[in-house]
Amino acid sequence: MVDVLIVGGGGAGMAAALSAKEAGASVVVLGKSYPTRAQTCMAQGGINAALGHAGDDSVEMHIADTLKSAQGLADETAVATLCTEGIDALRWLDAIGVPFSRTAEAQIAQRRLGGASAARACYAQDYSGLKILHTLYDQCNRAGIPFYNERFLLDVVTEEGRACGVKVLNIRSGEVEVYPARAVILATGGYSKLYGRYSTNAAGSSGDGHAAALRAGARLSDMEFVQFHPTGLAGSSILISESARGAGGYLLNSKGERFIDECLPRDRVARAIYDQITAGETVALDIRHLGKAFIDGELPQERKLAQRYEGVDPVFEPIPIKPVAHYTMGGIEVDAESQTAVPGLFAAGECANHRVHGANRLGGNSLLELIVFGRQAGRNAAVAAKNGTAEVPPAAVEAPELEACFNDAPEVDFYTRRDTLATLFYEQVGLVRDADRLRSALDAVKAMQAELPKMGVVDRNRAYNTNRTDFLELVNLLTVAEAVAEGALRREESRGAHYRSDFPEANAALAVHSLSWIKEERLCFDFQ
Amino acid sequence: MKIAVKRGDETVTYAVDFEGTLLELLIHIKTHVDPTLTFASGCRSSVCGSCAVRVNGTEALACSYKPSDGDLVEPLRNAEVIRDLVVNMDRPLSFNAGAQAWIDPVSGAIRMGHADEKANELQSDCILCGSCYSACPVYAVKPDFEGPFALTRSWRYVSDARTADVRSKLEAVQQNGIWDCTLCNECVPVCPQGIAPKQDINMLRTKSGMEGFMDPNMMGGFGGLDFGAPSF
Ligand SMILES: Cc1cc2nc3c(=O)[nH]c(=O)nc-3n(C[C@H](O)[C@H](O)[C@H](O)COP(=O)(O)OP(=O)(O)OC[C@H]3O[C@@H](n4cnc5c(N)ncnc54)[C@H](O)[C@@H]3O)c2cc1C
């Protein structure tokens, strides 16, 4: 039996695994895919730390920028931890071999991202996430940490209110498996796939960890805060990194006019673009003036992506873009030790809400959070494991819902519903919200939940049944969707990424966190 | 457009009207035509390495390939096919650990400049898509061969200015490693990241030679230890 079991081998999961192992715990990482396929590999821009390698910077400035962007909704102590420990986190990444870009002075290179008062993002060309993720993976191999790949988390198993393992679907065999553990860390990533094709995210960001945490008795917090990135490719929503604007890229409308300061925080830039688009304009990102040499040297992936997925070469043409869902600030509520409301259950990374991003995340702070809080969660879970028992109740071995979801002739096609949900959220729970649209979105979500028995899985094959995992993801998305829409409706104000056209100002009384949890199979909601 | 997909022993042909990448096409088929069609995907932007397949016999990332009429799509070779286009990567991936592709964390201050960054910038672009193992004729017949991406990863660390103990890294790629490669070049054109594992293997051989390692095949088969006379 294992001390610390980690669900999700992205950046947060592997950082947690390494620190739990270092603290003396036995560790296993399991995930629905492979660790190097986690969405962390997609991060391009970089990871923040006030190293001051490219001009003046300080931890205080990093804290101030983060708090400013968070719009009154961040926990100052947590932000101070993030920014202070950020320095050490970067030293650690350098020490374990992340191939960062370098300066002429033989230090880690840094560049400026939106909302930052200094060039603070450390990067590895525009493969920052890829190279951090793979280096963590190599270190996990060094530490001999086993990976159980292609296991889909169904539920966190609890005994007397304490986490004691997980129940998973082995995707390859189609069998249910139970892994007892003395402590469990969820590191399953965000829920931006709620917005489907209007999202930069990878296919698996479906809020599985959030839904499982709710079912286990944990709470979700600030779910209504979803960050829209200003520059997704117009066709595919694939991200064009903020570093393109940081380096001096312009946003132009169809008349060729600039309409916003490109370096403002993401929410303001994204809304300005959205306003242009709803007014009938098309918007493009123009980096031609940066020159081919610079683009090839610093932004090679951006050029490749624009050519491959939008058919334009940014050296010669502006890139058509639109704002799309990118990062979910909301997440599983954790305390200052990264523990959820369920003893023995921890969370880190995008799936957790450490209250450092508040109403709007700063570019480059997420990768940092993975490392700082991932390592913290690993250490603390290793300690908690000493008190854990890991007696798994026998009922945990069954998963009747997995058999019940087969349906040879479903009345309702769930893939169609998944698309409907995405469009509904982009249009009604998106960049600009109001009570009417939110109420109708919430009703639609509840109607889809009620319809679930009419949907179902046509493919009866046990082995590698992605028709079934697609369906399980939709069930989770519908749980998360309710929390997001409910929070957006109840939060009658505008703050950061949450913009209500019927309440365009912030309300000081609402500088509080929203919370949702399940009681008697119903989602409950409150502010705290 | 007609597109054929190898599904186990069968080849199934789908006729669809579609513009986009092969991955988008596969998703379209799954969500609109045949929900049993099975493939892997993640980032859809060529960086997670989930979606490598073979198209008309050549490895490609489904998310960057633009399909044309009559294409035949098959799973990667040299790995257990779990279902349709999905293969089990656990075994090829295990060679990363076998090759000890990592560094021991550095304790002191690190000073590395542009030249150090460039030394392994390309090798660290690897997305572990597995295309190179699918194309490698040696791995096909010798399942213990450490194989192209693991050896590229080894060079990525051997060439890293932070690696203190280069010798022990090299030691890990002598047996079933660099000397088994025939330098046939098959892994090079299939790499979506423009990496040349063959070249990295060559670099490892040169470095090994400098560190006093020898090609064990030469030593054994031809009496390579007898320096006095020509061995052939
Ligand atoms: C295109 C893009 C660019 C970005 N650029 C930047 C940037 O430059 N700087 C920055 O700071 N941030 C950036 N971000 C944000 C940042 O990359 C993410 O927030 C971060 O990578 C999330 O990491 P994670 O470890 O929490 O989760 P992920 O990397 O998403 O990993 C989650 C893991 O959990 C597994 N998992 C999920 N559900 C289940 C389940 N049911 N069962 C088992 N396993 C499961 C997944 O397979 C995966 O391995 C970017 C995000 C995107 C999409």
Ligand code: SF4
């Ligand atoms: S070396 Fe190239 S082909 Fe091989 S796994 Fe890496 S990216 Fe894929």
Ligand code: SF4
């Ligand atoms: S060059 Fe070596 S590693 Fe590459 S395919 Fe040929 S034998 Fe395999």
Ligand code: FES
């Ligand atoms: S889906 Fe990630 S590489 Fe193709």
